[in-house]
Amino acid sequence: MMTTGVSLAALMAEAGELRDRGHGRLISYSRKVFIPLTHLCRDVCHYCTFAERPRAGQPAYLSPDQVLAIARAGAAAGCTEALFTLGDKPELRYSAAREALAALGHETTIGYLTEMCGRVLRETGLLPHANPGVMTREEIAGLRAVTASQGIMLESTSERLCEKGGVHYGSPDKHPAVRLETIRLAGELKVPFTTGILIGIGETRDERMEALTAIRDLHAAHGHIQEVIVQNFRAKPDTKWADADEPDLQDLLWTIAMARKILGPDMNLQAPPNLSPGVYPRLIAAGLNDWGGISPVTPDHVNPEAPWPAIDELARRSAELGKVLVNRLPLYPAYARDPDTWLAPEVATQVRRMSDAEGLARDDDWSPGETTPPPAPRVLVSGVDSAIARAVDRATSGERLDPPEIVRLFAARDADYRHVTGAANALRQAVSGEVIRYVVNRNINYTNICYFRCKFCAFSKGRTHEDLRGAPYDLALDEVKRRAVEAWERGATEVCMQGGIHPDYTGETYVAICKAIKEAVPGMHIHAFSALEVTQGAATLKQPIPEFLASLQQAGLGTLPGTAAEILDDEVRAIICPDKINTAEWLGVQRAAHGLGLRTTSTIMYGHVETPLSWTRHLLALRDLQSETGGFTEFVPLPFVHMEAPMYRQGRARRGPTFREAVIMHSVARLALHPVIPNIQTSWVKMGPAGAAICLEAGANDLGGTLMNESISRAAGTQHGQEFPPDAMEALIRSIGRTPQQRDTLYRTVPEERRAASLVAADLAPLVLTPPRKRAAAA
Template identity: 60%
Template structure:
């Protein structure tokens, strides 16, 4: 290994720059999976310069100063919160705390200021401010406080999502007299490497980096990158490495020092991508390199670091941030959509190892996160009053331009031809951003037109939730009530049979062709209970289609009667059941089910009940509940499970994505899940489902209850063809906090259909023609 590293280092130093950057681009592309380089990221942040005092005197720095040049040694908490609130209002997600190394060691003014407020050290005050920023604004602190001990890192874990410490260089020479770090003991390479190692032991996601052009040699630059590589191999905690170019500043001892040449700088950027493990991002500051942004992309970077819409770069105040839209256009032209991320990188958010995020800060991170651990695309969540960000003309909210990888077109072509996609291909579709995501949406809508034509269908139905009392404790459910869960929006209830029948008669009188019956798993219910509900409804309304009983209820009914599921389903069919809702599916992956509904059916059990229903002649719908703990790989597995079942039995009438409405969900209230899917994810679920289920399930339904009518209309332009039912009474989403009401008029459905240039058509539950009553 040492020989291999030595040879690679020699090649990086001697090979033509074009060859080095080409290899870096290839390494970056390999990180992106099937679609190649997937994205460029950045963190929208607010910059909080907590103190400009520092124990060190680096000869290139204009950030650090003396007490006599400051109104106060530190920002007050009120000043900190004012900056943070402005950042939150502007859409920032990161609060970057920047300060010098332990200024209390050098300045009495710093010691006195801290002591007057009850703090012994600067890092104690940093922790206090970060805690308040987190609690009062929700911004995720990222702390650059210089060299810290392991105990310091552990103390920061509950209040800081990530921490940063630039290595800068491993050259001891830079500490010599006349060199840039003379008089700066905290810049000793061994000390900084020890601090970075301490962060690894403390399980803190870290940012580090190298500073190029401060007197180090080309050989020493590679040594610094290798030192960071070795640290990460040991601890796994580096999330990004910044390759920053020194820029001489007036008023410093290095004001006339030459900068590193562009070729030398780009060589180090490319070397970082080649030497560092794939999971470590490589970043270069765009405000210091505005004239060579494309060249940096070509050298292999995948991240731009933090960019603030509110504050300047206090370390480099002479270099303004680039306009994000301009940066977006530059990235898009290179086939790399620009995507917001959090200060903590995705693998620390979504990975199976939960130890990287302290339990105290994880809920704050999850509120900002999407299914990939990146930043949410807007403030929208399912069920909120706010209008969806997308429109019928731009379902994703914007129409991004840029080249699209040929590999994506191959996947889309396979889907359009009805072939079964692989899990990695479906994951790749869900992961698309920018122009690639736009291509997926357009392909899905074209396929919808081919398969379903230009009509939008709906059913006139009524929901009857006969009880909300349930023995299960699903962590997402705000509808079901037990003695321990009562007291949110609704009280426990159990309708008697006459009330159920009366509601069915009312539905028929209002033109309903279907009644949908579902409820909690009441502790006193047996299989006979469900049969009695069914018989009561059919006796009251013989011609009404009864769409009833989730697979969980069917399983419960069969178990209580001591009979096989198949025999019980046949009894229900013979008693007049017309079809089953394919609910209780949630996510058909047991690693997620064990977390959100451990006492429910397993994936295999759910598929068995639904498949058995099909075999006895009972069609079902199919669903997914998404936007909580699962990732896009789980979405892919879920879709494949449904596709394979349908190819086997053919009994699924439609697929219905159900975005989590989070507001009253118990696991959200406990800080354990995300805020439902983002708008982009909601659109992509409908679009990717259209593609992945093509040739198996032809109808993709959208839930106006979760998306709002405007959101539902936008999704009709992204592969959906059905608006579901008018519902009349809808309790489950309302109990979870949805604001879109319990019913919708046919006029509203027609308006949604016509907004995408399509006609509205009533259907039966099983997609048959509705025969009008004779005059």
């Protein structure tokens, strides 16, 4: 690659543009704890102070208790990674190492490392990253079962450095061919892998480029090299190279920039910040996008003379160049988002539980259903990303955004997050003013027996699934009517009816439910039946969906809830509900209902296995149908409540969205659905009252229903109550300076008699959960 005549400034400008193309405003780091399993090493690199010889009275290896104590301290300090540092195969050189390993029950250092990685993973929850040096295929495979990532520094491809007088003379594991082979084997075994070069150890610039090209070619073949480190040599006392010249800053910047050019925009490129203190903005300008591992607990055992920068300081210095510091896991987002390909099952479970929708480390400990939202995010960056600003402007003017624009909005952090949420709130004010509406309603879940096996659902039961939360039930019509009457007496204008798909239900069952409620309470609005229930009911009667909907409408059905949508992306539906209706079928039910004059709500359930691209597809599908029919009354984000969900308990899902993701879903929905869906509702059941209040200042204009009996989210593990009475709702709304207004299902103001009744409601009578009983089976 020709570089003659190109100034360093021009080279850095090109590298910075490439980096921005691949990574935008983000600069990442890994919050980790260092575990120096052993300082013994069979190699004798001339610049190294990490490697030591055996000493009398000095243990050759950390004990299991010492390893776990360090890991637990890291977990307590908020770390996500346990980086195991160690020498290369010391048992091949030192009898002390062999004896120590035998006492620990192992023949090799890597065998002991594998045991300790497994224990750290299982006993502390930290994700191990292992750097044990040259490995065989079997050793890499064994470590893969208990690590999130592995690594080996290539350092250089120069054979000269292994000759007499070179820094790697006498170090068999530093021969380029054996290190390249380890990297290649890791690629074949699908291991997310870290490598890099060490500059200033006697190599030439051409040899640096040869090493980087070799790394690029291995990645092109296997796609497994997740990051490349450009590390600058630092002379250390008591080494053969104690008096050697170190590479200067210009040399480091040139190498980082060339690495970016060779490796391309998407590669993660790192330079250790503790080896170049005070020049962070210049390293960013040269094209890096990652600061590597930083520990709030342990020193850099390889460079103990170089203290870690404070993470807050690194965030501020990164912000000076308009970059947002984010915490990642030991594996990078592209690999975290595809755990089935890149991780062993046990590791994949923990990665899912520690990651957000983009594959970064979760930035808070909040999950939907918990009581207290985290504090507001910091804003360090001045100015808003131009792409974010353009997308917001287009959305505010009512234009349909393209998928990449919406994905970019979902990724907003720091100043961009504040801009998106602020713009959504301003748009909310322009559309609906200062009024926040709510509806007094009652949930009636008529059965929790269901023959579908949706992997996110903790509510539904088989006929005998009493080991799950609550016993199976199938309400008698008299109990359904009693609850509807009681709801009316307590000021309700709506009953919301949904249940499991009972194997004995037919379309006539749903018709009978509507008739019974209308007979008991003629003025009650029936908001009932998901698209799945409609599809199943029509199928049992062998009727087209429009015909069946018309019969429900004649029986008293007023509107349909937009549930069973989950994620309108069939790639995701194939994972979470493979036996359920697909995206086209769900949209088809809504289209048919709208065609009959039946309005419907729309929802999304997010925070499990999907990505922001899935959210984007979902929003655009709703927008496009609404532009066609105008039948949606509102959009309701429903964050996934994970605690009792089967796919979470099986290790197959994240633990709901982060709080940032939950709030920004409301904001992006306000923008992306404008002007076709004017009402964005926040779920107090999922967000909690305090979280819902924040969403009401980020684009939402509706607080949903009082519910009276919320059972589906409660079954999943939410800590919030089953009812949010009108006086409490109105107090919450007034606390943020807004005006409450009670509405009906179609967003009309309710009669004063209804509102008055709701404010003096008596306590609810105990529920009767009719046990399962024999019904006439569906045809």
